[in-house]
Amino acid sequence: MLHSIAKVAVSLNVDGVTNNLVERLYTNKRKVSPHLSRRFQILGYHKVSPDEHPFFEPLPPDIFEKQMQFLKSCYRVMSLQELVDRSARGEVPERAVAITFDDGYRDNYDYAFPILRKYKFPATIFLATGAIGSGKLIWHDRIFDAFRFATVDRARVEDAAVPELKLQTAEARQRSLESTLVRAKTLYGDQRRRFIDDIESKLRPVLPEDADQRMLNWDQVREMHRAGIEFGSHTVSHTILSQIPRSEMSKELRGSKEELSDQLGAPISSFAYPNGKATDYNSEAKAVIRECGYSCAVTCCSGFNHAFSDVFELKRGLPWQREIEVFRLKFFLQRHGLAS
Ligand SMILES: [Zn+2]
Structure with a gap:
């Protein structure tokens, strides 16, 4: 639906025509309202x-x-x-x-x-x-990899804030990934490192050879x-x-x-x-x-x-x-x- 509307808008050049009229009305003067400000x-x-x-x-x-x-x-x-x-x-x-x-x-x-x-x-x-x-990888990529290349389909991690990980279906895997990310975002330093080490040791991912080259x-x-x-x-x-x-x-x-x-x-x-x-x-x-x-x-x-x-x-x-x-x-x- 959105794509169809967008196609019509583009074919009529709605953005081009409007920009031609409006962009020159926007001003750099600080006195005016932000709605009329150059952007x-x-x-x-x-x-x-x-x-x-x-x-x-x-x-x-x-x-x-x-x-x-x-x-x-x-x-x-x-x-x-x-x-x-x-x-x-x-x-x-x-x-x-x-x-x-x-x-x-x-x-x-x-x-x-x-x-x-x-x-x-x-x-x-x-x-x-x-x-x-x-x-080294950014911590979110280590978590993505652990879920993407996991070799087990369920696991319990040490952190009590994370429910049992379930990877049997794409939906379950997505839900478990979300709860893992939500928890990891609250951590930093050694605590986060230990949390992710634990996720990796429980999901046992087999990574592609170039995983550290990204x-x-x-x-x-x-x-x-x-x-x-x-x-x-x-x-x-x-x-x-x-x-x-x-x-x-x-x-x-x-x-x-x-x-x-x-x-x-x-x-x-x-x-x-x-x-x-x-x-x-x-x-x-x-x-x-x-x-x-x-x-x-x-x-x-x-x-x-x-x-x-x-x-x-x-x-x-x-x-x-x-x-x-x-x-x-x-x-x-x-x-x-x-x-x-
Ligand atoms: Zn970022």
Whole structure:
């Protein structure tokens, strides 16, 4: 249904016609209401790859390319940092958009980077630095793998907060995975490591040989950086900031920033909240981010940004729609505050 509506809207060029009229009415003047303010959208990608994943599906490269092609013809893609700076100066141009990626998957280098180069688009990749060039995986991938490649179909784990794991059907497996993820999101450090070690020892996954090769290494990061890709922090261990004490927040935020700036020989100023929902960060986290010298932080709450936006709580759309017409319609509705 949505796809049919989107197809009609696209065939009538509803977004193009409306943008032509409305974008020039939006202004950078701070005195006006945010509804009339010049705006910019931030797209938040994760994996771009032809691989299939039952729990954390990548965006296929051909669909990613269609989205980039569309942005090239109808919008103005700029780097996140430039848009944040321009917003502060009241110089956001019409039709502005920034592209970002979270986590640091190697497929960003293999598939997304060549497409970004083809369209000459800047982008920002937020790295969970503990998983870069270390052969380690982000904790959620260890959990996904344990469920995806499990060799048992039920198990009881030591943590009493997690009900017995049942993997006999796809639905049961999904439910057990959800309760495991919910629990893991509340943990950090050794406690989370022990929890995941236990999950792995109970589900006994047999992993594919290249399982530890799925994150970027520092050579790839540096090569992309030289080609104009920006990098930002996504913490060291992808821990949910609202779940940890201030001292731990500080370690995650400083540690990742230092490692990134050492590896790149450049200052690091942007941050992306792990998980990024409104409950995954709080005012304390925002204060620590500021203290650590970051100039902006992006969430996974959808919507558009403007000169009045809190730069430590920037909104992002997650463009996981497969049909380009649906992507285009949602993008347009979000841009003008007509959909969340
Ligand atoms: Zn993430």
